[in-house]
Amino acid sequence: MRNKNPFEVFGLSPKIVKELDEEALYKLVKSVYRVLQLIYHPDRGGDPEKSLELNKAFELLNLEKNPESFKEYRKKYIARLSRKTLQSEIEELRTQNRRLKFYNELLKEKFWQYLETGFETIENFFSNNKIIKLKIFDIVSHINFSDIRSIKKQIYFKELILTKEFILKKRSYEKYFIKIQNYKFLGTIKREYIEPWVLLERDPKEEKFILKNYMNKETFIKECLVYLNPKLNINTYVFFYYPDDFQKVYLEGVIINTEEIKNIELSEILEMQTIKSSITTALAEKK
Structure with missing residues (x-):
């Protein structure tokens, strides 16, 4: 996590982090966090280290509990855009689009299966x-x-x-x-x-x-x-x-x-x- 921006952990590009307002961006972070934990949480046979990394990243981007941290990491992440070429931005957007499609499909399959067995809560x-x-x-x-x-x-x-x-x-x-x-x-x-x-x-x-x-x-x-x-x-x-x-x-x-x-x-x-x-x-x- 020392050299990795928490937005990177969730696979979000600087472009989308810049374009979304704070509330919409936070909703996206929460949605992606939930989906990824369905895969990586150790209680579901996932990777404990990856699950821990997701938890730490979400703590840093928790707009409700830690707004200053959210704003600081967002600012630093957006600053990367000035160092990117147009071609790399296009490629990153394509990658981001593929990720979002993947998350959408995963949400349909994994999360709905989770609901059908009943929320633990x-x-x-x-x-x-x-x-x-x-x-x-x-x-x-x-x-x-x-x-x-x-x-x-x-x-x-x-x-x-x-x-x-x-x-x-x-x-x-x-x-x-x-x-x-x-x-x-x-x-x-x-x-x-x-x-x-x-x-x-x-x-x-x-x-x-x-x-x-x-x-x-x-x-x-x-x-x-x-x-x-x-x-x-x-x-x-x-x-x-x-x-x-x-x-x-x-x-x-x-x-x-x-x-x-x-x-x-x-x-x-x-x-x-x-x-x-x-x-x-x-x-x-x-x-």
Whole structure:
């Protein structure tokens, strides 16, 4: 690391370091760092020395924790441009383009495989039998129905209860939750990073513009995956998926509140669900 600029460790050229603003450059550094650690981290059978080098380089370029270091190394790295010939710059850009294509493909293959087996962070999150209740603003319903005056605002809000085994879900105006098995929390994305209404599927047969609450897997990989965070943060888009049919990624909405609830509260909710199911069954038998 003594003679090697940390940007070099991540394969970034002085040209791209100069052209990107600080925030965009830092996002790129983080994305490349994550991808490379999927290859080189010793827990995944990688090279411990290379993994350590990546960690040290990322510490020096951590804009959030060490902004002065980030700016200093960026300044020194950009200064190299004045010593390069036009031909070497062109060749470096070609190399950089090849690297970025490689990272993109790697992100699709390796990182998605990692997600399909489940984020370790998510597993740890539920390891102590935590039960989390989310209040969510359903942005898809709002886009689809906000121009209808007769629609009650309660339709735009819903509650989800997340457990390790299942998820409970209901609209704010509904009395009972629906129990959903094998529906998994995938992660969250900050609202400023994506515009989901551009990415979500829509039904071309519908006369009116109606968005679905999901996007296909490839779209999610290409446009959203690098921003995915396995934490339940407020004011973020929250995504789920069905492991048995992993071709769609579902957007539940924007998290506006989170709280941890106790087992006794969950038991009461489940008991109400049982009563509801019994009543429904009895009515069906009478018919």
